[in-house]
Amino acid sequence: MPLSEIAQAQVRKKPLFYYGWVIVGVGFITLGSAFGVWYSFAVFILAIINEFGWSRAATSSIFSAFILSQSMMNLVTGHLQDRYGPRIVIPIGAVVLALALVLTSRSQSLWHFTLAYGVMAGSGVSLMGFASHSSFVPKWFERKRGLALGITMSGIGMGMLLLIPLVELWISTYGWRTAYLFLAGLILLLLGPLNLILARRSPQDINLRPDGDADADEDPQHKPGMRLTVVDAAWAAQQWTLPKALRTRRFWFLFLAFFFLAFADQGTLLHAVSVMVDHGLSRDRAAYYFGILGVAGSVGKIVMGYLSDRYGRERTNTLGIILAVSGIFCLMHAGGSPVVLPLLFALFFGLGYGAVAPLLPSVCADIFLGNSFGLIFATIAVGGGVGGAMGAYMAGFLRDLSGTYITPLSVFIGFLFVACLLIWLAAPRKVRRMVRNGG
Numbered sequence: 001m002p003l004s005e006i007a008q009a010q011v012r013k014k015p016l017f018y019y020g021w022v023i024v025g026v027g028f029i030t031l032g033s034a035f036g037v038w039y040s041f042a043v044f045i046l047a048i049i050n051e052f053g054w055s056r057a058a059t060s061s062i063f064s065a066f067i068l069s070q071s072m073m074n075l076v077t078g079h080l081q082d083r084y085g086p087r088i089v090i091p092i093g094a095v096v097l098a099l100a101l102v103l104t105s106r107s108q109s110l111w112h113f114t115l116a117y118g119v120m121a122g123s124g125v126s127l128m129g130f131a132s133h134s135s136f137v138p139k140w141f142e143r144k145r146g147l148a149l150g151i152t153m154s155g156i157g158m159g160m161l162l163l164i165p166l167v168e169l170w171i172s173t174y175g176w177r178t179a180y181l182f183l184a185g186l187i188l189l190l191l192g193p194l195n196l197i198l199a200r201r202s203p204q205d206i207n208l209r210p211d212g213d214a215d216a217d218e219d220p221q222h223k224p225g226m227r228l229t230v231v232d233a234a235w236a237a238q239q240w241t242l243p244k245a246l247r248t249r250r251f252w253f254l255f256l257a258f259f260f261l262a263f264a265d266q267g268t269l270l271h272a273v274s275v276m277v278d279h280g281l282s283r284d285r286a287a288y289y290f291g292i293l294g295v296a297g298s299v300g301k302i303v304m305g306y307l308s309d310r311y312g313r314e315r316t317n318t319l320g321i322i323l324a325v326s327g328i329f330c331l332m333h334a335g336g337s338p339v340v341l342p343l344l345f346a347l348f349f350g351l352g353y354g355a356v357a358p359l360l361p362s363v364c365a366d367i368f369l370g371n372s373f374g375l376i377f378a379t380i381a382v383g384g385g386v387g388g389a390m391g392a393y394m395a396g397f398l399r400d401l402s403g404t405y406i407t408p409l410s411v412f413i414g415f416l417f418v419a420c421l422l423i424w425l426a427a428p429r430k431v432r433r434m435v436r437n438g439g
Contacts, residue, residue, distance in 0.1 A: 018212030020140035028155035035156040036163030042273045043168045047176040060396030064389040065118025071385015073126035078378025081135035085201030091192040093127025098188035105180035131381045134361035135374030139202040142210040142228045146362045150305020153357030160294025168287040229435045240370040257422035259387035264412035265353045267391030275405045279335035293346040300354020313363045320355025321420040366428035
């Protein structure tokens, strides 16, 4: 056999260790840090209110601007990821986010916060966050797409577990301004170099196949237990572009599902600490339960991602919705049992909302995977940004009016069920689904 053919055969063999798991590990660390900045506003918000005396609605508007900024920036992020890949996009995001946090630490008025944290930090998180990773991680996996995305996105929960209590400690010890400087240093010195060195756009960039599989004709004995099968060949064969996707019902089902999910999830996450404080818990105790929620969210992302590969995206998402609704119900009545119910909220809601991170990219990839997937997913994610911004502001506004969070939490429960229905209507199982080999 000529040397060129020997080299080609060696490239196609299944590697001892698949580099896609390095991509997952780097994404885990990156998302944990970036979303630690995102969700840390849940503890910063009380310190900011105490210093400036702003209403919850006004202070929540900063976070709403943050979510809107990152969601609109997702359109740019998706295009940049499709064109340049994570080795360029994510380090740039780290620089933007670190600068934004430094400017936030110097803010003296509401518009300062809105510009520095709301607009700039939101843009930085977009470049290195959920939509950014959702643009390239699905390309590394087919059979294990849900699991891989679940592990990657579980970094979000780990960031909540480690950074939220740490940020609360920094705020109590050094003040909120210094705490933002500490976060800026973490983002700039850790995430930029890590992604510059290790990140890659797709397995084809390093002569690999998704999941690290060998070609079937090169390794006929390698037969995985599960395989991805195309149910709708005509749909899957389409070269999906954003204009073409916009003309389909499935796109708008997913757009609206993301809107309602983010409306409920982001509103709950931003105000969870405030709700528990309203029920009589101390701020540090509420931050502790919020950290537990982060752990449960990490577990939920991995477990729900794995289950979605085995049992389907729609059924797994329904399970996640039921758990999240149960958690919100516990939060609504947390004052009745200030130890048990906050803990159940953290566990149930964490497990349930954890399903969103691996499932939405997986569902979108099952339907629209292609060369323009990054931009298509980023556009769908705009729905989540708008919904998250509205949910966060609405909860604070209604709390100011009524003195209680009962009404917004009830709205969140209803919206979660609407999102569940929309995922069933999008029907990713009718385009691609996993089946057992020989089945």
